[in-house]
């Protein structure tokens with residue numbers, strides 16, 4: 001069954017190089033737009049999100065993480081660790097034809113983890129601008145990207161929740 005849903009972005013970051021010693025962990029960041037505190041089963045038992053609950057309970061929940069008012073600044077802040085004001089991403093989303101993107105001089109978490117021999121992959125929605133090559137996820141620290149550069153992903157299977 002397919003249902004309309006929120007936009008989801010997965011950042012899959014794996015240590016794949018033989019020089020990755022000390023068994024560093026694989027890292028999966030999951031960012032979901034428009035999901036409220038009580039919209040996941042591990043906060044609200046009326047909601048059934050068994051896969052998300054398992055991942056959350058086995059991982060690290062960023063429960064005190066503050067987001068922007070819409071997705072573009074939130075994504076920018078998450079990837080860089082900088083406030084949306086400093087990223088000049090406070091005016092809302094980046095439109096489809098806007099000549100704007102996450103500033104290319106900013107270092108992303110994916111670029112940083114690559115320095116530690118992690119392989120980095122992003123799946124889902126980018127929404128941080130795509131008007132020039134330098135803005136694309138594969139030029140912002142990700143080895144691969146599968147998804148949309150702009151706005152929502154219309155449908156994902158309910159079985160993935």
Ligand SMILES: *[C@@H]1O[C@H](CO)[C@@H](O)[C@H](O)[C@H]1NC(C)=O
Pocket residue numbers: 038044045046047
């Ligand atoms: C938990 O989810 C149910 C079903 O969507 C909702 O009606 C309820 O308001 C939620 N609880 C809280 C505390 O938000």
